[in-house]
Amino acid sequence: MRKMILTFDKKSPSKVDEDISIKAICEENDNLEYKFFQGAQGERNLVWKQIRDFSGENECIWKPKEPGEYMLMVQAVDNSSGSTETIRATYEIKGIEEKDSIECKNTVNKLIKNVIIDKTSLIVGEKINLEVLASEEEEVLLYRFWINGKQGWEPLKDYSTENKLTYTTTEVGDGEVLIECKRPSSSDNVDDFTTVRFKVKEQPIIEINSFVCMTENILVGEELVFKVGVNYEKSRTILYKFLKVDLNGRISCIQDYSTKNIVSISEKEKGKYKILCCVRDIFSNKAYDDRAAIIYVVKPYEEIKIRSFSSELSSPQLSGNTIPFKTSVIGGNEILYRYIVEGPVAEDTGYIRSRNFNWESKIEGDYKVILMAKDISFEGDYEDISGLNFKIEKKGEKPVRIIEINPSKTRGCIKGEPINLKVKAEGGTDLKYSFIVYKDGVEKERSNYGVTNWVNFTPEDSGEYQVEVRIIDKYSSREYDAHDYIFFKVKDYEQAEIDYVLLQGKEYYLVGDTIEFEIIAQNTKNILLRYVTKINGHEIEDTGFIKNKYIKVKPKCSGKYTFEIYAKNILCKEDYDVKKEISVYVNEATPVTNTKINIDRDKIIEGQEVTFEVSSEGGKEVCYEFYIMEKGNWVRVQNYSRKNYYTFLPFTSGNYRILVLSKSYYKKVNYEDYADLEFEVRT
Known part of the structure; x- marks a missing residue:
């Protein structure tokens, strides 16, 4: 131009x-x-x-x-x-x-050469940055900035040598900044000026597009994790607030506005609850931009299911034999079992805590053995039921019985690694063994009956495996004389295990001390660890999963420090394999102890001042409070302060006592230590 x-x-x-x-x-x-x-x-x-x-x-x-x-x-x-x-x-x-x-x-006295503005179209809450370019002939200039507001030109920044301005937009519409410039030696208010214009638009609408509970089993006492998703640009900062409505309709805030879109709670009672989430942009002037609610039902325990109910001896068996029954039940908090035998001789154990039942057969005949299972808190007859038919014949030889099954391992099973099973049995004349492998309830392989009482099987895929052991006597006509099951959970990797958390051997931690601990785990090279640090229940740091097995923390404030340690194999697709937790209490200072009172003279005379000086050990910013007993009455003569001495002017002779209370300044107690002293005032 x-x-x-x-x-x-x-x-x-x-x-x-x-x-x-x-x-x-x-x-x-x-x-x-x-x-x-x-x-x-x-x-x-x-x-x-x-x-x-x-x-x-x-x-x-x-x-x-x-x-x-x-x-x-x-x-x-x-x-x-x-x-x-x-x-x-x-x-x-x-x-x-x-x-x-x-x-x-x-x-025409141009001092301002040009104004550089980083953007002229903004969204409410964004900042604009201005830089004034002055004439190259001028060495030092003063700059002043104004904004065109509701009251006309409103000052932003008074004259200074700073030629840059950062301004945060707060209102929608057309904006304008006035830049005034002058020489330091000029007597005029303004030697040159210019303006720049910009437009401010509304924030895009924020909408909640997902609100889910990430915990599979919503149970009493379990950690329930809820996550909210919104449609927003990554450059924007979104705040989330969570409110909970309990069984009685009371509303409580479980998280005030923060950038965390995940909240975790734990319910102590079963029932129907609701969580309300409000979201808004950090620069929004509304109470919230959008909100959504989720209703969830908390169960007292995981649903009870009978996984298996079987006898160690196959049917038929001979009268007079004791037939053991075994059961595997999942779910519940405290499971009760009831065994009912229907047949020529009926039997009912009532609800008991034992998962094993030994039935003493007395008379031959056809029987049905029924298992009922329920939680101790359940008021109905049962929550799951299973039964099997059994035939008792006249007494003959000693029955075949499995004493025990010894696997090489039941935990940490990895696909591709062999598992060895050895079986110990008794009874019969010449026993033969067969092994059947199931995966997720489907038969995968089977070995024919043979004299070998052990087997090696190698799981080719991850999943839940079940191995059935069958034993038959050489002269038996049955499909099997005894059988039992053993379960394995096979993974793609070796599951992480934390053996020990070695914590520095200190009984008392103070602010500024170093808290050190080391994780001892097997298969260390393939394990990742995550450390979550909380102070008084508030999360302050989350390292995410890292390789480091050694952690040092230097506390800056007092309180209960809780360290949650999560471990997982590098191949783990779940949140973690194992979790451990340790807590350390950090104190602001050691307790105040050994408080003593010293007098600055040997003889105390009526009408002459005497000074009592106090010393103590420990504490932080120790304060003292003084009391004098005169004629049997205690009188507070100096409130708590950092002043560790008191000057007393006795007006009458007699016997006196002085009491000093001491405590650290930050402690919310009446005192931590005290000392008293009797003295005599003479004429």
């Missing part, structure tokens, strides 16, 4: 209420818009007032209402390039009786 010239149709000075034509002439005036200002001297600063807003007309009529010295300013903006050009001139207005004696002074 070329240089502009400012002209007037009347010479300065002119008179009040006269129309004065102001014209800005520019050699290249294509695609330009012009804005006209008048400046009048206020109490301290030059007060600017808009004559006409931006338009394509380069001429404006100005009609001054008051006499005085004015500064007229025209700002031109090139719409194609965004560049600006500003020119100003002084003009004098006299009253009607005054004569026109002063000519108009048209000055």
Whole structure:
């Protein structure tokens, strides 16, 4: 843009209420818009007032209402390039009786070369950054910044050598910043100025698009994790607030507005609950931008299911034999079992805690053995039921019986690694063994009956395996004489196990001490560890999963430090394999002890001052409170303060006692230690 010239149709000075034509002439005036200002001297600063807003007309009529010295300013903006050009001139207005004696002074004294703004279109809450580029001829200039607000031009930053400004937008609409510039030696309020414009838009609408409970089994006493998802840009900061409605309809806040979109709770009672989540942008001036609720039902325990119910001896068996029954039941908190035998001789154990039942068969016949299972808190007859038929024949030889099954391992089974099973049995004349492998309830392989009482099987895939051991006597006509099951959970990797957490052997931790602990785990190279640090139940740090097995923490405040340690194999696709937790109490200082009172003289005389000085050990910023017993009455003579001495002026002779209470300043107790002393005042 070329240089502009400012002209007037009347010479300065002119008179009040006269129309004065102001014209800005520019050699290249294509695609330009012009804005006209008048400046009048206020109490301290030059007060600017808009004559006409931006338009394509380069001429404006100005009609001054008051006499005085004015500064007229025209700002031109090139719409194609965004560049600006500003020119100003002084003009004098006299009253009607005054004569026109002063000519108009048209000055073009450019100090501001350009203004760089990082963006002109913003969203509420975003910041704009301005940098003023001054004329290269000037070494030091002063800059002042204004914002066009509801009350006109409002100050942002007074004159300083800083040529940069960062401003946070708070309102929607068109914004404008005025930049004034002057030399340090100038006696004028403003030597040069310019303005920059920008637009502020509303924040995009925030909507909750998901609200789910991430805990599979919603049970009493279990950690329930809820997660909220919203549609928002990653550059925005979203705050989440969670409210819970309990069984009685009471509402409590479980998390005030924060950036955490995951909240965890634990319920102590079964029932129906509701959680309400409110979300808003950090710069939103609304109570919330969107909200959603989730209703969840808390069960007292996991549903009870009978996985297996079997006898160690196959049917038929001989009368007089004791037939052991075994069961595997999952779920519940405290499971009760009831065994009912229906047949020629009926039997009912009632509900008992034993999962094993030994049935003594007495008379031959057809029987049905029924198992009922329920939790101790369940009021109905049963929660799950299973039964099997059994035939008892006349007594014969000693029955075949499995004594025990010894697997090489039941935990930490990995696909591709062999598992060995050895069986110990008794009875019969010549026993033979068969092994059947099931995966997820489907038979995978089977070995024919043979004299070998052991087997090796290698799981090829991860999952839950069940191995059935069958034993038959050589002369038996049955499918099997005895059988039993053993279960294995096979994974793709070796599950992480934390053997020990070696904590530094200190009984008492203070603020500033170092808390050190080391994790001892097998298969260390393939294990990742995550450390979550909490102070008084509030999470302050989460390392995420890392390789480090050694942690050092230097506490900066007192309280209960809880360290949750999660371990998992690097191949683990779940949240973690194992979790351990340790707690350490950190104190602000050691307790105040060994408080002593010293007197600055051997003899205490009536009418003469005596000073009692107190010393103690331990504590932090120890404070003292003094009491004097005079004539059998205690009187507090000095409240708690850091002052560790008290000067006493006895007016009468006699026997006195002094009591000093001591405590650390931060301790919310009456005292931690005390000392008292009897003394005599003589005439």
